[in-house]
Amino acid sequence: MSRHMTRPEGCRHRLTCSCGALTDNERRWIEFLRDISDDGDPPVTLRRVQLLRRAIWGNRGRRVMR
Amino acid sequence: MTTGRPGRPYANTRLAQFLELRILHMKPKKTQAEIAAAAGLRSLNFLTMLKQGTSKVPIDRVPALAKALEADPKLLFRLAMEQEMGGTAAKAIDEIFGTIVSRNEVAWLEALREASDFSDPTLTSRAKSALRGIFGK
Numbered sequence: 001m002s003r004h005m006t007r008p009e010g011c012r013h014r015l016t017c018s019c020g021a022l023t024d025n026e027r028r029w030i031e032f033l034r035d036i037s038d039d040g041d042p043p044v045t046l047r048r049v050q051l052l053r054r055a056i057w058g059n060r061g062r063r064v065m066r
Numbered sequence: 067m068t069t070g071r072p073g074r075p076y077a078n079t080r081l082a083q084f085l086e087l088r089i090l091h092m093k094p095k096k097t098q099a100e101i102a103a104a105a106g107l108r109s110l111n112f113l114t115m116l117k118q119g120t121s122k123v124p125i126d127r128v129p130a131l132a133k134a135l136e137a138d139p140k141l142l143f144r145l146a147m148e149q150e151m152g153g154t155a156a157k158a159i160d161e162i163f164g165t166i167v168s169r170n171e172v173a174w175l176e177a178l179r180e181a182s183d184f185s186d187p188t189l190t191s192r193a194k195s196a197l198r199g200i201f202g203k
Contacts, residue, residue, distance in 0.1 A: 022165050022175070028189045029178055030171055036203045039080050040087075041141045044173040048200055053181040055196030 077119030081145035085117045088135045096134075104134035122149050138168035 022030070033042075042048075076082050089098060096104075102113040105127060115121040123131065123146045132139035144166045148156040160166065167175065178187070187193070 022167070023186050025186050025188050026175055026178065027165050029187075030165065030167060030175065032189055032194060032197060033171070033174060036198055036201045038087075039084050039141070039145065041138055041168050041170045042201070043170050044177050049177045049181060051196060051200045052177055055193045056178075056182050056187050058192075 071119075074119040076122050076149055079119060079122075079145075079149040081123055081142070081149040082117060082119035084137075084142075084145055085123075085135075088137060089113075089117060092135060101134045105131040107131075122146075125150060138170065140166050141168040 071077050089101060092101065098113055099110045102110045105113070107113050107116075107127065112121065116123050123142075125143075125146055128143050128146050129139050132142040135142075144156070147159065151159075
C-alpha cells in the first residue's frame with residue numbers, strides 16, 4: 001500500500017467485502033464508472049488499463065493528478 | 067426511484083432498466099422462460115413484470131436471479147436495495163456499511179491503485195473525460 005494512502009497495509013484484499021475499505025476518492029471513481037457505463041459492470045481489459053493509466057498520468061507520463 | 071407511469075411504478079429504476087438490457091443480451095443464450103425458471107420466479111409473467119417495472123425485485127430472489135442472468139450478485143443487490151428503499155436510503159446504507167462493489171469493480175479498483183502507484187488519485191475533470199472516452203460517452 002502506498003505511503004499516500006491512509007488505510008493500513010492489507011486492506012486492498014478486503015475489497016470484496018462491504019467493510020468500507022474504499023477511500024472517498026475511490027468511491028468517486030467507482031460511482032463515476034457506474035454512471036458512464038449505465039451500470040453495465042464493465043470488465044477491466046488491458047486496453048482500458050492503458051487508458052486509465054493515461055487518465056491518471058497524462059500522455060507524456062507526467063503526473064497530472066493530485 | 068419511482069415514476070408516475072400508471073401501473074409501472076418501478077419502470078424508471080436502474081434495476082428495471084438493467085434487467086431489460088441484460089435479458090436482451092442473454093437472448094441468444096437463454097429464453098426468458100429459462101431465466102425465470104432458473105431464478106425461481108413463479109412465472110414468466112413475473113419476470114416480465116420485473117423487467118417492465120410493474121413489480122419490484124424481491125431481495126430474496128437476487129442471488130438466483132443474478133446467477134440466471136450471469137450477472138454479479140453484488141451489482142444486482144445494490145440495484146435491488148436502491149429499488150426497494152430509494153436512492154437516498156441506499157446511499158445511507160452505503161455510508162454505514164461501506165460501498166458494495168462487484169467483482170469487476172474490485173478489478174477496476176485494483177487497476178486504479180496499480181496505475182496510480184497507490185496514491186489514491188482524485189477524480190479530476192481530465193480523468194473524467196478520459197474515462198468517458200473509454201466508454202464512448
